[in-house]
């Protein structure tokens with residue numbers, strides 16, 4: 001079944017990691033794929049643009065069905081293979097509601113960590129960084145993390161309940177990204193325990209961004225959070 005699928009992805013991309021986790025959890029390990037190089041502009045190649053006019057990663061096809069946008073790929077795969085591998089969205093309506101609520105909430109994590117801090121810091125020369133502005137960004141990120149700390153402390157070990165679900169697919173990559181860039185999760189005990197457990201999951205290990213293992217990151221980025 002997996003042989004009709006094809007995923008274009010980039011190493012270290014949070015949007016790419018989500019469908020990669022779903023593919024692993026569903027048991028499609030070894031699915032056809034191509035890792036593109038952002039620095040070589042692989043995401044703007046003709047091969048990609050004909051499937052995804054935005055020229056973004058991830059780009060995915062399954063037979064002649066093209067599904068781009070990371071969240072859409074995750075929901076497509078779960079909908080097509082609900083009973084294969086890990087069931088990431090339950091039949092129970094209330095549980096389903098709780099999970100998709102948390103999935104949608106991860107957009108706030110993306111905004112706080114990636115847009116507001118990482119992009120700002122990557123795109124601004126060190127001497128031009130506005131330290132006062134950064135303090136407000138860090139405070140907002142702390143507030144966001146405290147919410148997730150509360151969710152995890154009150155749940156059964158995963159974002160929603162005691163099983164790995166789509167909410168974890170959406171949330172875990174941001175935690176790992178944070179840790180890589182210096183986030184001290186020991187300040188957030190429930191997130192720390194969660195990180196320690198989920199990082200060893202086979203799906204996570206199989207899809208861990210390859211360049212992370214090769215290249216250390218600047219850990220000053222999220223240290224103040």
Ligand SMILES: N[C@@H](CCC(=O)N[C@@H](CS)C(=O)NCC(=O)O)C(=O)O
Pocket residue numbers: 010013014015016043054055056057058068069070071
């Ligand atoms: N909304 C898209 C965002 C994808 C996205 O921004 N991908 C980045 C890599 S992390 C990318 O391809 N950036 C290159 C570009 O936008 O030109 C999704 O969730 O799939």
